[in-house]
Amino acid sequence: MSYLTEERKMIQQTARDFAVNEVLPIANKLDSTEGEIPMELRAKMANLGYFGILIPEEYGGLGLGVFEYALVTEELARGWMSVASIIARGNGLWGGINDEQRKSYFPRMARGEFLGAFSLSEPDAGSDLSNVSCRAVREGDEWVINGTKTWCTFADGADFIQLFARTSMPDENRRHVGISQFMIEKERGKLPPGVSGAPIRKIGYFGWKTWELHFDNCRIPAAALMGQEGRGFYAMMSGLETARVHTAARAIGLARGALEDSITYSQRRVQFKRPIAEFQYTRFKLAEMAANIEAARQLMYYVADEIDSKRRCDKEASMVKFFASEMAERVTSDALQLHGGYGYTRDLPIERYWRDARLTKIFEGTSQIQLRIISDRLLGGGE
Numbered sequence: 001m002s003y004l005t006e007e008r009k010m011i012q013q014t015a016r017d018f019a020v021n022e023v024l025p026i027a028n029k030l031d032s033t034e035g036e037i038p039m040e041l042r043a044k045m046a047n048l049g050y051f052g053i054l055i056p057e058e059y060g061g062l063g064l065g066v067f068e069y070a071l072v073t074e075e076l077a078r079g080w081m082s083v084a085s086i087i088a089r090g091n092g093l094w095g096g097i098n099d100e101q102r103k104s105y106f107p108r109m110a111r112g113e114f115l116g117a118f119s120l121s122e123p124d125a126g127s128d129l130s131n132v133s134c135r136a137v138r139e140g141d142e143w144v145i146n147g148t149k150t151w152c153t154f155a156d157g158a159d160f161i162q163l164f165a166r167t168s169m170p171d172e173n174r175r176h177v178g179i180s181q182f183m184i185e186k187e188r189g190k191l192p193p194g195v196s197g198a199p200i201r202k203i204g205y206f207g208w209k210t211w212e213l214h215f216d217n218c219r220i221p222a223a224a225l226m227g228q229e230g231r232g233f234y235a236m237m238s239g240l241e242t243a244r245v246h247t248a249a250r251a252i253g254l255a256r257g258a259l260e261d262s263i264t265y266s267q268r269r270v271q272f273k274r275p276i277a278e279f280q281y282t283r284f285k286l287a288e289m290a291a292n293i294e295a296a297r298q299l300m301y302y303v304a305d306e307i308d309s310k311r312r313c314d315k316e317a318s319m320v321k322f323f324a325s326e327m328a329e330r331v332t333s334d335a336l337q338l339h340g341g342y343g344y345t346r347d348l349p350i351e352r353y354w355r356d357a358r359l360t361k362i363f364e365g366t367s368q369i370q371l372r373i374i375s376d377r378l379l380g381g382g383e
């Protein structure tokens, strides 16, 4: 059975054309100056429906599945990983909310007018998410937030921050209970009142800033609580498989960019009076890169289809996140090697693919955390 129906091929081709013609030139220009994803590009993405792929048609989205979401993500990431990432800031990716909230938020998300930043990580809560200590305390008809968050990408440019904060003190054996999620609506381009912060000096994933945030008596309305109080951790977990497929798609898109550029370059670059593509090492290396990318892609198609078919696939979602991101780092590094010294410059996008691929092994659960999930399913137990 082929996963790629005619309709899916069309969706893929449209995204491919868009990425090559609209995204790639902008990425090549803005990444090296740490510029931001332009609003005009976002408007074009909104017109194509990319912020509403997963949002049901009744709310103005495309009403498609995780499979189509992955197809579009791979293509956008081939252009620029940050552009493939920003679609996850709409798309109704929000667990544990009610119909009224969906009606209010999803149509605006689908139009790309209401995009979020995700604020879960803290200085002492990285892989161990249940260690969240940022506090939300109810005072009358408000919540008062105090604490420090870190790694909040897009905190300034977003229209809202999806915040995870502790609403009750943890029971040592069930530390994930008592964390709640909040919608902090804000003015685009600013941090919310009561929140200060500074961008982190990261080495890639440009196109938007990633922030450390300090909440100092930040007051939000009672209605900003999303889902059930104390159950935010479960709501967050409900979207993890989709997030892992999305990250795998980003890794695959980057690796494909590196392969395509390497094929072109090796056919042009002449050494010892021959294009380097004639050396067997180069040919075998390109073949190995292509085989690894295809293996990751087929696993991604399988997992996306399992999610869309509502079958349990947490282990496989961790496998594809792990395999695709490790593969992308290897493939982009091999591509850099095939470009020789030119690969190690900012004049070609190869170094960008490599820097961005490196991140896919860290965020959305590190490679080690994926191995932990997979091995726990294989062997049971764990630490």
Ligand SMILES: Cc1cc2nc3c(=O)[nH]c(=O)nc-3n(C[C@H](O)[C@H](O)[C@H](O)COP(=O)(O)OP(=O)(O)OC[C@H]3O[C@@H](n4cnc5c(N)ncnc54)[C@H](O)[C@@H]3O)c2cc1C
Binding pocket: 117, 118, 119, 120, 121, 125, 126, 127, 128, 150, 151, 152, 153, 154, 202, 205, 210, 359, 362, 363, 364, 365, 366, 367, 368, 369, 372
């Ligand atoms: C550029 C960037 C953007 C990000 N954007 C966001 C964002 O928008 N919102 C957000 O909330 N977060 C974001 N993050 C945070 C990201 O999700 C975390 O960095 C990630 O979860 C890892 O946490 P940590 O950095 O604290 O590493 P740690 O958890 O401290 O891990 C350090 C090392 O220890 C290993 N390790 C930890 N626990 C175990 C274990 N049990 N077994 C074996 N090894 C283990 C890890 O694999 C890693 O190698 C971003 C991070 C980066 C770098």
